[in-house]
Amino acid sequence: MRRRSAFLAVASVFALFFTIPATASAAEGEFTYRYYDEHEEIQIGTLVDPPSGECIEIPEIADWDVDAFRPRNDTDSTAVVFTDDDCASESFFSLRPNGGRGSDRLLLRSVLFS
Incomplete structure (x- = not known):
């Protein structure tokens, strides 16, 4: 069962890459998320017009052992x-594009836009 899940994950990522239009270079709009800063206070991070087809590590938490949470996708592209x-x-x-969101339980460290 684990092999099937791994295969589906990899196949989904490749399918996402192949559905990216050749002329698109950025998802238009904002992608927001929350994270805890060094004082354990909740902050809001934003990616504005992020590049399509490129893995983006959440910059505010890149060097920490914490996760971002509660993502909201207000871009015109699907965010994975x-x-x-x-x-x-x-x-x-x-x-989904234009308003897809996750709860506080949806943790993330990187994102990919179609």
Whole structure:
């Protein structure tokens, strides 16, 4: 069963890459998320017009052992969020364009836009 999950995860990522239009270079709009800063206060991070087809590590938490949470996708592209830094984990979740969102329980460390 684990092999099937791993295969589906990898196949989904490849399918996402192949559906990216050749002329698109960025998802238009904002992708927001929350994270805890060094004082354990909740902060809001934003990616504005993020590049398409490129794995983006959440910059505010890149050097920490914490995760971002509660993502909201207000871009015009599908966002796939991952629990690891390089968009390769078996744990991922897709957020639809123009308002797709996740709860506080949806943790992420990297994101990929179609």
